[in-house]
Amino acid sequence: MTTAVRKALPQGLDTGTMNRLGLWLFLVSDASFFLALISSRFFVVRLETPEDVSQILGLGLTILLLVSSLTAYRAEVAAEHGDQANFKRYIIATMLMGILFLGGVGFEWHEAYKHFPPSTGYGTILFTLTGVHATHVFSGVLLLGFIYFKGKNGAYGPDDYYPVEAAVKWWHFVDVAWVFIYPTLYLVQI
Amino acid sequence: MLTALWPLIRAIIWSAIGGAIGYGFASGLVTFTDPPQNLEVQISLAYVGALLGWLFGIGVWKYWGREWFGLKPDHNEIKGASRFFSFSIDHKVIGVQYLVTMVILFLLAGALAMLLRVELANGSQNLMNAEQYNTAMSLHGIIMIAVAVATIMGGFSNFVLPLMIGADDVAFPRLNALSYWIVPPVAVLLILTPFFGGFDTGWTAYPPLSTAANGPDGTLLFAFAFLTFGLSSILGGMNFLVTIIAKRAPGMTWGRLPIFVWSVFAAAIISLTATQWVAYGLIMIILERTTGMMFFAPTAIDAAGVGLSGGSSILFEHVFWFYSHPAVYIMILPAFGLELEIISHFTRKPVFAYKWVVRAFFAIVFLSFLVWAHHLFTSGMGQNLHGPFMLVTELISIPTGIVFLAALGTMWRGRMWLRTPMLFALAMVFNFSIGGLTGIFLADVATDINLQDTYFVVAHFHYTIVGGEIFAIMAALYYWYPKITGRMYNETLGRIHWAGMFLFFNMTFLTMFIPGVEGMNRRVAVYPETFNDINFVVSIFAFLMGLSMIPFAYNMANSWIRGDVAGDNPWHASTLEWQTTSPPPEENFEHEPEVFEGPYNYGRKRAQASQRPARTPAPAEGD
């Protein structure tokens, strides 16, 4: 690899840098959407959180997602090192946790429908925030699945694992979003 | 001809298929709900399906999607006129697609305005019934807002910006094509609204009117249209930010960026972030309409008849203006850029206080996020917020004033070349100062309480958006016309257009301040008799302003076919887009350009052409 330094700006940074930059900007944009979501909670129901919100479920879902971020990270490292076995193992593990999370949200919806349906203030917020977030998780699972099928025969190596990096970065983003949504939905108390 | 339109036909077929799938799916879904819903769930999912089908058919699959599934993307580039009807990834084609679409929408919404003025020529109901008036008024508003947002950020930034920074294309060409092809469904949805009962909310769509259970389905179509349009804006904003950061030619340092590029950079930051807020606002409306959620309705009653806390209708106003105020800067910032750009080239002087202008742009971006609630002074928002929002709004006049002074400073003792673009740019300086000054009365709580929702507001924002932005767009259309088409527009017709538009624009909207101050409400078809005369006068001026669009439309269409060949650089301008042929070749420059100086180093004696501030290296042999 050459390390020649060009004085003048080269025509265009390389595609990899541009893709990274583009993804980061997209995340900034999406974060702005989540900010809007979160702020609406304080408008619609102020600081009110019903007693019968399942705290255990909320905490469990949070832990699940945090752990999945760790395995996603391991998958990325494995792809970078060309470690096929671990790449596959960790991607699968992450996807499973993602699917489990979606199941958890489904259960949450089932319960919530009885106590605070969407026609109440808290229900409105709960269904909207978890709904939008679950859609993100679902897209993350799809992306990881995609990466898995493309990469299972060794398509990614040390020089060429950007798709893995991008999918994993998306996954981390979705997790961080949950880290803000969780206290907003469950922990805020008067 | 049919082969040229084939991509469009394919897209229409696919959107029909997508729409049918969405409709069927929704119909299945609603059988589970009880009581059965109105048609809105079906309409929503049918639209989502149709949109996806449309994008799939127009070329997302052919040029892009195939790649994800390990197939080869089909890159056989279409040539000739049919590329304007296809998923072309050339930024120049996309720029033309945007510009032509937007000019057509502009003329269409302008025709609606003429209808509104017929209705408003006297205080009684004459031409339209109440619903028709509301729909015409709302459609005029939202279409013009779309034109104001996308003409510069989609049209000119696409065509000119990559050329100005010496790039071969934008950073993400396929995403760029996607951002454009998202726009036609928006137009179709809006045009369809009258067939779904119209919509009566104005472009601001405040609940509870926009979520009223007995309201027309047209409101839902409107919400989807605005939402889709927002997606296009977000993708465009991201694309231009990356393009400016990453695709500059050698030597094109940050300090050498043409001022228009800076203004797009600033506006793109707003598109990227603020647009998400209006998206959420519209999603809330859609959800409240289709699923009975309670974002806005103040209290809900549960099954047992117990009152539960519900939502807040002011929530929408906050979320909406958190986008829509910054959005006015998506419109005006690049218009400032165009104004300074053109004034500099036509006075042969560098942009005055270039660095301060750039700082002012970013100050405006920052402040624009902190002033939204000046639209809520009469909405029942907490009184303690009035003062701060008034203050911050008035603070924006400082950076805005810097831009204004820079325009004057650039002209100062310059020798102006009064061609049509320059005339429009000068008119913009004049008009916008009236728009800005009247904004102060609206920002001031004490006066705004009286002026809110009157024709004073209408006159104010027409001064800023039409007088400011649209005049700058006209200037830019004439300025870059030879670059885009390769042909020169007709100068006489251009000046007639300018004189008519400038004169009658001012007469229309200056007069409109009078009923405003006297308290005439906006968004009404029927008004007290005392306002009859003044409105009749406004209507006459408005028709005359409408007439001034005829020479414009004729000039644009006719000169494209019959105009004189313009040459590469008819204005002898120094920025990079003029250093290539008109229209530019597919790869933009024959050789990768290099930049040696800032963009506006006019007025120095230069020994040789090679000392021009920017050049493409000497042409190859035999050229």
Ligand code: HEM
């Ligand atoms: C330069 C300083 C400006 C100030 C101080 C200002 C202030 C205001 C205020 C306080 C209002 C709310 C009036 C009300 O509803 O009672 C308003 C309305 C409006 N302004 Fe401005 N403005 C300025 C510039 C602009 C610019 C540059 C644009 C667009 C390019 C613009 C577009 C609008 C629009 C569209 C509305 C009305 C929105 C609606 O209710 O439909 N303004 N302005």
Ligand SMILES: [Cu+2]
């Ligand atoms: Cu505003």
